Amino acid sequence: MTTAQSATAPSGAADPLLSVRDLTVTVKDRGIIRPLVADLSFELAAGETLAIAGESGSGKSITSLAIMGLLPNNVSVTSGQALLEGTDLPSLPERQMRAWRGARVAMIFQEPMTSLNPVHTIGSQMTEVIRAHEAVSIGAARAASIEALRKVRIPEPERRMKQYPHELSGGMRQRVMIAMALALRPSLLIADEPTTALDVTVQREVLELLRDLQKETGTAIILITHDMGVVAECADRVVVMRHGRMVETAPVNQLFSAPSHDYTRALLAAVPRLGTGARRAKPLPPVTNAPVAKLVNARVHFDIGANFFGRPTHRVHAVEGISFDIRPGETFGLVGESGCGKSTVAKSLAGLVPHQGHIEVDGQALTALTTQGKRDICRNIQMVFQDPMAALDPRMTVGEAVSEPLLIHGIGTAKERHACAAELFDRVGLTPEQMSRYPHEFSGGQRQRICVARALALKPKLIICDESVSALDVSVQSQVLQLLEELQRETDVSYLFISHDMAVVENVVDRLAVMYLGQIVEMGTRDQVFGDPRHSYTKRLLDAVPIPDPARKRQPYARPTTEIPSPIHRIGTPPDRLKLHNVGDGHFVADDH
Structure with a gap:
């Protein structure tokens, strides 16, 4: 069985709602063309949830943007198809694609605050979406918006229509995005990391809400995530991606019980699980210590x-x-x-x-x-923040960033500070040769290691x-x-x-x-x-x-x-x-x- 065949919907099912065939997406950067997604194939049936899982840079989000026709100017689909109900979406002109977005295929993004317009009320944004695709009056669009908000269990939807995005919590904003996406009852909903920025309780509410709405509307869902717990709870089938290629696909139960690829096994092994912490417990420090x-x-x-x-x-x-x-x-x-x-x-x-x-x-x-x-x-006392890219000065080399606390406190000569920074790099699993690079030249995990090294500089x-x-x-x-x-x-x-x-x-x-x-x-x-x-x-x-x-x-x-x-x-x-x-x-x- 080929990779593409293994990614198809279950045998005996009706024609797939979405069929992605040998999709290749490339980026042109400084005259060099390189693939971001290569030869990706999968199918999705109506009412099914397909999870696309993998780490940052694996091509998950680029795949969704290619289907939506929202790729950046220097990124394009160079071969393959993404057929929704028989229509190849990447090949549609922008004017035609605009009619499909929202009405037939909708998307929920990771950060609702950047997806909602801060200067317009929730009501004006929702009615605009409905009236862009349906010839209805403002009153009818408003009624449909209130009903959509009610379906996603937002209390007092009439009052919420008058509010601005900043007046709502993160979970409420994500519910508004879901209501907006489902207001026109699209055939396909793409959810790109819809719960990553949410608290665990709000995350569960949003995921259960998506499941309930899927049962009501029969909408097919592509769930893009790196959270394998979310995959286990929500997906029917899973596509695992790495470096722009599919490495494995299987029904969710099979993937978790018997993963066939080494990368999938490593991904599942790294997932923190409740109940495993007690086995790794160490003796508590004595209370007598100050x-x-x-x-x-x-x-x-x-x-x-x-x-x-x-x-x-x-x-x-x-x-x-x-x-x-x-x-x-x-x-x-x-x-x-x-x-x-x-x-x-x-x-x-x-x-x-x-x-x-x-x-x-x-x-x-x-x-x-x-x-x-x-x-x-x-x-x-030192701090390691959530976003290492924001915590590092992009104009300083990482070696300068790590030795800077020593400079501020007047510790050592320039040579001694450089030696100390080199030792810290070695301690956090990086090499002293990397000290002359800038933050953007490192991965997210490496940048966080650099922030840990900087926090350790003053002991x-x-x-x-x-x-x-x-x-x-x-x-x-x-x-x-x-x-x-x-x-x-x-x-x-x-x-x-x-x-x-x-x-x-x-x-x-x-x-x-x-x-x-x-x-x-x-x-x-x-x-x-x-x-x-x-x-x-x-x-x-x-x-x-x-x-x-x-x-x-x-x-x-x-x-x-x-x-x-x-x-x-x-x-x-x-x-x-x-x-x-x-x-x-x-x-x-x-x-x-």
Whole structure:
């Protein structure tokens, strides 16, 4: 059986809705033509979900853009076909293709905020889409838009129509994109990493929503993702791509139970799984050791709004009275959904935002530090951010970036700083010869290793990893996490590991705190929180984690009927403080309401 034949829809099925045959997409860069996708073939039946999986650069998104006719100017389909209901989409002129987009084939992009127009209301954007393809009145288009929003379970759709994208949460914006894509009942929906930027609970809601809408409308779905847990839960069949070529395709159960290609096996082996963390547990650091960092009743507030006299009227309670410590050689985790205050805690620890309460690093209270003291404390605490490309100066070589902290603090001569940077490159799995290159010449995983090397330059006692692996492919993520673990064994450095990926957290941390609306609802060792979760919010987070095993059927997810409450309160009416109770051996749980 050939590769193309193996990618066809199940035998005995009707004619495929979509048939991609020997598709080759090339890019012309500085006069050189090179393939981005080569000889790709697969078929998709009506009502079926096909997942295209693979790491960044494998050609997944380029394939979807080729089908949609949205390729950049220097990228083109040079051979092959993408036949939707018998029509070759890449060969259509733009005028004709415009009529197909939205009406027959629609697409949901990864980041809804960049896909929605910030200066137009949700209602105007939705009615524009409907009226561009159907000759209906504004009133009829508005009614259809409200009905579409209602179908994706957006509360108060009439009110949402008047709102702007920035007024909605990330999950709500993604639901708007789904409503917009399905408003015209297209035959094919392409979802390009539709949940990558979403919290695990919102991710599950969106995926279940897509499944429910697919049952109602019979729409076929191409799901593009690098999350094998999402693939296991949603797909009927899977195409695995690498370097622009298909390496394997199979029904989802077969692919997970008996992958035939080495790359697929490596991809599945790198997926973090809930339940495996306990087997890798190491002894907790002694409590008697003085903590590297300590927070007692820490609070971070931001005043917003203004009355007639220009005084603020409301207050954002970003962090509201949290307490914990981080011991030497320990990895302490902070988990929770977007907006719960995780990153604000990190910034307050690093002295980047003003705070109330007591925060100390290496025994020194941050509020008591002079300007020089704050500068000195940076030697003990460093950060590794989520996006390594944004964290590195594109005009500096990576060698200069790694040695820059030493220069700022006046440590060593130029020769000594260069030698130190070379040693750090070697330590994080790169070569000193690469120091003369610039950030854009490295892959995402390599750039994150460079950021880790820079964080280690001053030999800090605490490194804050703020979503430092969430944007990486699963295999690269595994490499970076392994690197952090090795460095901790070598240097006894402590980590504050911030993430919304519960499976990753379980495989990394020693202790953790679960945050909700600026407060801690549960805190304990990894085994206590993951093995015996007590708070309903912790249980909801764990229930929402995708399981990379299609044979395991999960319980129906209890979708929240209301939106998450806001951390914004009128000044003078602060939120109720949660009180943590010790339920045994340092396992703290807040009152559950």
